[in-house]
Amino acid sequence: MGHGGISMAEGKPKSAGQAFKRLLVYFEPYKKRLLLILVVLIVAVLGDLAGPYLIAVAVDHFITVGAQPLPAWLQLLIGSSPSRGLGLGVTMGLLALTYALGWFLSVIMYRLMIRMTQKVLLLMRMQIFQKLQQLSLSYYDQHEAGDLMSRLVNDTQVIADVFGPGIVQILRGSLTIVGVFISMMLLNWRLSLVSFVVLPVFIVFAVIFTKRVRSAFRVTRKTIGEVSANLQENIAGVREVQAFAREGETLKEFRETNLRNRDANVTAQTLSAAFGPILGVLTTVGIIIVIGYGGYLILGFNPPLVSVGIIVAFTNYVRRFYDPINQLLQLYNQLQSALAGAERLFELLDTQPEVADAPDAVDIPPIVGDIVYDHVTFRYTEKELVLDDISFAIKPGQTVAIVGPTGAGKTTIVALLQRMYDVQSGAVLVDGHDVRHIHAKSLRDQIGVVPQDTYLFTGTVMENIRYGRLEASDEEVIAAAKLANAHALIERLPDGYQTMLGERGATLSHGNRQLLAISRAVLKDPAVLILDEATSSVDTRTELLIQKALNNLLHKRTSVVIAHRLSTIRNADNILVIDKGKIVEQGKHNELLAKEGLYYSLYMSQFRRQEETEAPGTLSGALPAPATS
Ligand SMILES: Nc1ncnc2c1ncn2[C@@H]1O[C@H](COP(=O)(O)OP(=O)(O)O)[C@@H](O)[C@H]1O
Ligand SMILES: [Mg+2]
Known part of the structure; x- marks a missing residue:
């Protein structure tokens, strides 16, 4: 057993670009929807950008009274010389509106995106499942079930998370950064350039930190993989654990694996928690510069080179500028691991079954x-x-x-x-x-097969026998069970033919499972029959039943x-x-x-x-x- 629990591939995928392109193909049918999302997104970002500007207008025209005339759009709305109360009320009302609009558009956007990615997720899972069904036994000889399951479940989920909400955030973040930059430059280029002085420092910090955080989280993923591998192995081997009374040792081992995971998590989360405050400090430094330099531009020049309202707006813009940068850095990491997952998926989807039908x-x-x-x-x-x-x-x-x-x-x-x-x-x-x-x-x-050990699916006895021939009627199933000498046994079960069988038919003895397997084969009525040690390790009484059933089956076949x-x-x-x-x-x-x-x-x-x-x-x-x- 092994690494079934590790879901995310480590490090940077080799051909991330290719995987990315191929992922985009899944979204191609949704071009129109994506366009719609983009439009909604742009409107939402514009709404965001309007906020600080409205504050600037309110401060400069209605709280302090500046020399400048009102902006044209505001004059259209409330005339060229409104009362200060009216002006303040209208601008703040608009500010509230932009926030409400932003919230509303976000909801719409995520809804559009999530529906789409869930459809893509379903499609991917169906494709993988179908591929798994097609692949030859030789593939399963070489790959672990746990690993395959993790691809089907976890990798697709990571991809869906990143490509759904993740892409919205990436687009919104990028648009916001560009938009804030342009807005600031338009409002006052001097103050803008100076307030971006912190940016290089910020980027250096961010790069160092994200690298550290990423490698710390890699350790957590590796150790959580070990935890789940350990768990999987002990669940599968629980009979042996109990039979050899190894609970104590097993628990100790599990504890040690978990401790490693705990330590890794402490390190990783401490590191990533430290980054938030640093971001806060840098943003504050940015704001200090805006107010300090802005103050200088007001006090040191006549007429002043900037207005109070713009300084207030800038303190707001600065915050809006650094937040998405931080977000994008984090998303970049997620994108990397999603692409690594995508590569694993595509590798699986590209595997050709060794035994394939000739053209x-x-x-x-x-x-x-x-x-x-x-x-x-x-x-x-x-x-x-x-x-x-x-x-x-x-x-x-x-x-x-x-x-x-x-x-x-x-x-x-x-x-x-x-x-x-x-x-x-x-x-x-x-x-x-x-x-x-x-x-x-x-x-x-x-061809009908009765193997040495039969796999019964979760479902009723009736359904399990019908697996031999799906279109068989209840009567045919019962007739087959009678011929297979299984009828009496089934009648004795709590709900007869409707008794639910657990995973692997765990509730039935080996011999009884074989009787159901033979019923399956009888129902299938195959031209060729294969019995692979169908009666080994079965008790004598059941074996007599099986033997007789087999003779019915072998006859003239x-x-x-x-x-x-x-x-x-x-x-x-x-x-x-x-x-x-x-x-x-x-x-x-x-x-x-x-x-x-x-x-x-x-x-x-x-x-x-x-x-x-x-x-x-x-x-x-x-x-x-x-x-x-
Ligand atoms: N899926 C497999 N992958 C690799 N080797 C296998 C596989 N199945 C069986 N073998 C090997 O092939 C040989 C024959 O196995 P098998 O046909 O199961 O024997 P038998 O049924 O006679 O006990 C054994 O050496 C076994 O280890
Ligand atoms: Mg064998």
Whole structure:
């Protein structure tokens, strides 16, 4: 297990530019909406900028009385010589209006943006989910579920956060900075230039700080990743933890991981908290300069080079100038990690399934069941040859049994029949079609599998059996369960067929899960049936039930049975004995026994014992039927 909890990639993404461009593509369908957002944004920023200006007008014309005539727009509104009370009332009323407008437009803007990004988020998640469904098993051999989940859930969320509200803030911040700069220059360029003196100092501080803060937060992300990896592992392994009574040690380890995370958080948050006050100090310095130098421009010159109102307005503008700069610096960091997340997503979306339908693939017609393995070799990884020159044939309706030690390659052989992986050389042919030249779905639709351990989904028993054939009616499901000897068991469950099964069917015993799996396979009624040690580690009573159900299923159907059950093996038309990826012997039960080779020794060590516990000489079809069936 590993790093499932780490959601944000570290550092600067390599091709952030490309990832950014590709992200924009998702927003292309929303061009009109984006334009609308931009318009609303500009109006909102203009409203913001008007505030300090209105204050300047109020101070210069109605609180103190300046020599200048009223601005033209105000004269239009209230005449050239209004009373001071009226003037003050009107300008302050307008000021209140601009604030209300700003709030209202923000709400509209965020609403427009959030709806859009949530749609994009949904689209991304659907694309990733679809990709995950398409990817071959080999992909899952190499990637951890936790990591994939974190991409689906966290990375998309980070992207949506930054590209939704984040972009609005970035645009608004940039527009505000430019707007404030222009407004100040228009109102009084001398005072403006001087009040920007603090800017370089501010930027130097900001760059140093954000770097520090960023690397501190990187440590927090790494350690929180460790915390969640630790948690995930211990939840998954809780049986072992309890069985070995390792709760104390586990807790200690968890505590240590958490302590590292705590320390990292303390450092990071202290640093970032320190930045706020520094910003405040610098803004104050800016304001001091505005008032000091502004005072000088008034007192030291006749006529004065600036008005009191403008000084008041500037103190306000200065604040509005530095706030968004700070915001933008923080957003820049977020943007970096969102882009890193985007890169991870695109990497996943660009992964081609190793086993993909060929462009000229066709649907395989209804399968008769003529199966040929023609000199098949296969390896999962470069190193190890797992199947070495495997050749055999199954005629329609025959049952072939595969036996051999654990790790010999039995499961791999049947995985190739479903084309879960592609062979390295040779071919697997079904009714004469190379499985690589037919649509995998058309093939898998006609193959039923009862694996060693069955995955049951969260849902009712009925739904889980219906997974075998989605369009089956309730009656068909029940008929299948009866044929699979599962009906009696299901009837005994609290809600019968409507009983909810938890994750992995945790509420059922292994044997009962297998009975449901067989019901699934019966319902599917496949042309070819694969049983992969379907009855290993099942109690004897259930095994009898399963065995009988299997006989119903094997009957007149092409079947590949990986078995440890003597009865199934002995009845097989052909037995393949696999060892270290090779067929070392094949033939019928008696022939193989006579050879006194691997089959013989497997038989002596394993199957003989079963024979002794079963009624001597019973064959599979003739097992005593349990009372429940
Ligand atoms: N997904 C996989 N990735 C890499 N190696 C695998 C994978 N599955 C099985 N193997 C290896 O391939 C060999 C054959 O495995 P398998 O077919 O499962 O054997 P069997 O079913 O006979 O026990 C083993 O050495 C096993 O370790
Ligand atoms: Mg196996």
